[in-house]
Amino acid sequence: MAEETDIAVPKPRPGGRTLTPYFFVLPAAIVMIAGLMYPVADAFYLSFFDWKIGTKFAKADNVGFDNYIRLLSDPDVRESIWVTFRFGFWTILIEMVIGVSLALLLEKPIRGASIFRTIFILPLMVSPVVVGLIWRYLFDARVGWINYYLGFIGIEPQVWLGDAELAFFAIVFTDIWQWTPFIFIIVIAGLQALPSEVLEASRIDGANWWQQIFLVKLPMIRSILLIALLMRLIDVFRAMEVMYILTGGGPGRATELLSLHIYNRAFDAQLLGYASAISVLLILIVFILSLGILVVGNPMKDKSDI
Amino acid sequence: MSGVVLKDVVKAFGDVVVIPKLNLQIDEGEFVVIVGPSGCGKSTTLRMIAGLEAVSAGEIFIAGKDVTYAQPKARDIAMVFQSYALYPHMDVAGNMSFALRLARVPRAEIDERVRVAAEMLELTPYLARKPKDLSGGQRQRVAMGRSIVRDAYCFLFDEPLSNLDAKLRATMRTELAILHKKLERTMVYVTHDQIEAMTMADRIVIMKDGIIQQIGSPREVYTAPANLFVAGFIGSPSMNLVDAELTRNEGALSVKGQGFELPVPGRLQERATAATSRDITLGLRPEHFSAADRGNGAFAPIELAVDVAEYIGSSQFLAASVGGKHFTAAVEVGPDASPMESGTYYFDTDRLYLFDRESGQAL
Numbered sequence: 001m002a003e004e005t006d007i008a009v010p011k012p013r014p015g016g017r018t019l020t021p022y023f024f025v026l027p028a029a030i031v032m033i034a035g036l037m038y039p040v041a042d043a044f045y046l047s048f049f050d051w052k053i054g055t056k057f058a059k060a061d062n063v064g065f066d067n068y069i070r071l072l073s074d075p076d077v078r079e080s081i082w083v084t085f086r087f088g089f090w091t092i093l094i095e096m097v098i099g100v101s102l103a104l105l106l107e108k109p110i111r112g113a114s115i116f117r118t119i120f121i122l123p124l125m126v127s128p129v130v131v132g133l134i135w136r137y138l139f140d141a142r143v144g145w146i147n148y149y150l151g152f153i154g155i156e157p158q159v160w161l162g163d164a165e166l167a168f169f170a171i172v173f174t175d176i177w178q179w180t181p182f183i184f185i186i187v188i189a190g191l192q193a194l195p196s197e198v199l200e201a202s203r204i205d206g207a208n209w210w211q212q213i214f215l216v217k218l219p220m221i222r223s224i225l226l227i228a229l230l231m232r233l234i235d236v237f238r239a240m241e242v243m244y245i246l247t248g249g250g251p252g253r254a255t256e257l258l259s260l261h262i263y264n265r266a267f268d269a270q271l272l273g274y275a276s277a278i279s280v281l282l283i284l285i286v287f288i289l290s291l292g293i294l295v296v297g298n299p300m301k302d303k304s305d306i
Numbered sequence: 307m308s309g310v311v312l313k314d315v316v317k318a319f320g321d322v323v324v325i326p327k328l329n330l331q332i333d334e335g336e337f338v339v340i341v342g343p344s345g346c347g348k349s350t351t352l353r354m355i356a357g358l359e360a361v362s363a364g365e366i367f368i369a370g371k372d373v374t375y376a377q378p379k380a381r382d383i384a385m386v387f388q389s390y391a392l393y394p395h396m397d398v399a400g401n402m403s404f405a406l407r408l409a410r411v412p413r414a415e416i417d418e419r420v421r422v423a424a425e426m427l428e429l430t431p432y433l434a435r436k437p438k439d440l441s442g443g444q445r446q447r448v449a450m451g452r453s454i455v456r457d458a459y460c461f462l463f464d465e466p467l468s469n470l471d472a473k474l475r476a477t478m479r480t481e482l483a484i485l486h487k488k489l490e491r492t493m494v495y496v497t498h499d500q501i502e503a504m505t506m507a508d509r510i511v512i513m514k515d516g517i518i519q520q521i522g523s524p525r526e527v528y529t530a531p532a533n534l535f536v537a538g539f540i541g542s543p544s545m546n547l548v549d550a551e552l553t554r555n556e557g558a559l560s561v562k563g564q565g566f567e568l569p570v571p572g573r574l575q576e577r578a579t580a581a582t583s584r585d586i587t588l589g590l591r592p593e594h595f596s597a598a599d600r601g602n603g604a605f606a607p608i609e610l611a612v613d614v615a616e617y618i619g620s621s622q623f624l625a626a627s628v629g630g631k632h633f634t635a636a637v638e639v640g641p642d643a644s645p646m647e648s649g650t651y652y653f654d655t656d657r658l659y660l661f662d663r664e665s666g667q668a669l
């Protein structure tokens with residue numbers, strides 16, 4: 001009997017036990033380091049060199065902070081950042097308004113709501129490259145459906161992707177088409193998780209439909225709204241494929257978001273070091289914006305509110 | 307017709323009729339507790355009074371006004387929910403003043419009313435805190451404060467104490483009773499806990515399957531249960547209900563079951579005589595057993611085979627059997643008595659109950 005007990009209860013191993021937790025974190029840590037930390041660090045390193053693809057990196061010039069100095073006075077970079085912010089402002093603003101409104105309207109179990117909900121989230125499932133192709137044909141000046149249908153209501157064909165203003169409108173419109181469902185899904189999930197008794201209490205307290213939305217529902221899903229906002233903001237700085245295919249950043253730099261600008265600098269202009277320096281700037285901007293939102297909003301703070 | 311009146315109220319969810327036809331008159335200033343097992347329709351009834359649930363048929367009047375189809379906010383009611391239903395993003399003062407702010411009550415008056423309510427509920431030090439920083443009891447009090455500040459005509463409570471621990475529940479029961487005295491408002495309180503019902507109510511409404519079984523003061527429903535359901539539901543530990551028959555021995559009517567025979571008390575003689583041929587269920591409350599004959603002629607001996615004696619303090623709960631049937635007896639024997647054993651116990655036959663087994667109604 002005594003021997004069996006020995007087998008059933010393994011002796012604690014003082015050395016091995018402390019390492020076990022790290023072992024479990026290891027896979028995630030490896031993925032993070034190999035997939036994220038290393039490329040970022042490498043880009044940072046690269047930003048101090050002047051290097052072209054195909055040449056030996058060992059022969060590349062170490063230019064010190066030259067890339068960064070050039071960056072600060074580069075009007076193209078400045079314009080690209082400006083385009084990115086304008087793009088982010090309009091897309092996120094409109095996506096939030098439409099997404100939240102639709103979520104509020106479709107939150108109730110109306111007949112057919114689930115079908116509409118499913119149809120509505122389809123754009124989210126389309127690959128960005130395909131989205132770019134679809135809308136490039138839709139916006140096409142000669143064969144595009146948009147000009148075709150606008151013709152019926154007497155609007156002259158527009159060169160959508162060839163005019164700075166219209167092209168900017170086109171990328172904003174496409175982004176809204178694809179990403180509003182994202183806001184919609186997150187917000188509707190949040191709304192449906194709200195405790196019904198609190199909403200009933202607000203009805204008894206005398207809140208009308210608007211007051212219930214603005215004084216009770218939206219404040220209660222505030223952390224969810226902030227997280228959605230944050231994710232969209234980061235996406236805006238990542239966005240590239242759609243513009244790359246839709247407009248290529250043109251005409252001029254009218255639709256050249258920062259990430260596309262980096263791509264063009266790196267692979268068209270073969271300025272890898274300089275592109276890396278812009279990337280570092282991009283990371284810095286996203287980092288500051290995210291931190292700002294987290295500090296102001298702190299979505300984690302309200303976790304235990306309900 | 308003041309107070310709260312439900313007239314022929316029906317509630318159905320699709321084809322399922324939850325409340326067939328309910329009539330209830332609650333007087334102004336009365337504290338009425340609706341009690342029943344879960345699914346009996348008590349919460350639905352309360353929610354219909356609140357206007358959170360639409361009636362399928364019938365009418366509801368509050369303070370003499372027909373509010374059958376009125377919005378909750380137009381009914382002059384306040385409600386306390388089981389989960390407290392506080393607004394998590396507002397502090398205590400904000401929670402309490404929300405209704406007043408919506409009603410555009412002047413700032414100074416809001417502050418004053420919140421101050422008074424907070425003082426009454428001892429919430430003054432917590433006015434600036436968020437609900438998540440409060441204990442369960444404090445949250446409960448904020449929920450009540452939110453109602454008090456409203457100064458509504460009628461207060462509705464939906465199992466407000468069930469999320470609290472036993473001790474706090476007892477305290478809050480007392481506080482609620484005091485509150486009712488102070489505010490003198492009509493209060494309708496829903497619970498599944500018969501102790502809450504007994505301790506707080508002016509009148510108790512006992513419901514089962516959407517049908518009111520009995521309405522009466524706590525004393526009435528305890529001393530004169532209308533039927534088997536009420537008899538089993540009210541009282542703790544619950545009443546022993548056993549099959550029995552009425553027999554006549556040398557002119558005296560007695561009720562006989564397996565392993566016992568008890569004389570029928572004077573108050574039931576007449577009705578029992580008329581029911582001798584029917585199947586009877588006998589009801590014996592555990593607390594009417596005693597260890598000794600108290601000697602007023604009403605006590606009759608009964609043999610209990612005690613399985614377990616639970617020490618409660620001055621009483622002991624006996625899990626026993628009589629003629630193979632399970633019985634519970636609560637005997638008062640003082641705190642120093644050793645565990646009670648099998649033997650002869652005495653039952654106060656003045657307090658026994660007879661029910662028609664088929665209809666379930668009391669004789």
